[in-house]
Amino acid sequence: MHIWNQQVISLLEPLANEENARHMKAYMRGQFEFFGIKSGPRREALKPLFSRSDLPCVEHVPEVVQELWALPQREYQLVAIDLLIKQKKRLPESYLTNLEQLITTHSWWDTVDMLATHIASALFIQYPVQTSEYIQRWRESENIWxxxxxxxxxxxxxADTDEALLFSLIKENQxxxxFFIQKAIGWVLxxxxxxxxxxxxxxxxxxxxxxxxRREALKWLNKSDLSE
Incomplete structure (x- = not known):
């Protein structure tokens, strides 16, 4: 196991909280195991590892993320996403393949939404042609995530939104x-x-x-109307 992950494990394991873990597992419909560490304490404990000098080099990020993704506690996948976000501007075009695998493994909104709005978006900005090829395949997939x-x-x-593409994607899924497709349509609108x-x-x-x-889509507009 990569030394960075060994350090992550040694810092997180002592923070385990059984009561929190039960609540977290129930909230996520029993799909994942948890240490019971909330995001604030988790990030605070790992702060030293996220300093520039202690981060794994970008060449090792795929390996580090894959190892964290394979561990049972959900906190490890969330650490992996924090690492990806920290390194998102340095990820190579080839990481699109890894991203697809992460989206479709241990899938739930807590990981998928961060991968979509931080990593897929960053890869699109850097590699629009290549990322668009993946988006085209994903839009036709039976996999909801x-x-x-x-x-x-x-x-x-x-203002940089491709409106025609966005509306086309929504039409295909409306x-x-x-639930998670309808929620996404409302959220992005x-x-x-x-x-x-x-x-x-x-x-x-x-x-x-x-x-x-529709209800989700109009929330901000309705609130704006009321405040005028």
């Missing part, structure tokens, strides 16, 4: 009753409404976006 990633990777793009409110309102009405997606 790959499609959720395709919907969410532009979440923070604001009749999928899967809500964020984009802060940049292009008229476009979003027109799209929602013309496309007939309903239910959960």
């Amino acid at each position: 790959l499609r959720r990633t395709a919907l969410l990777y532009q979440l923070k793009f604001k 009749h999928d009753n899967e 809500r964020e984009y409404s802060k940049t292009a409110p008229t476009s979003v309102i027109n799209f929602i009405e013309e496309q007939g976006i309903l239910g959960l997606a």
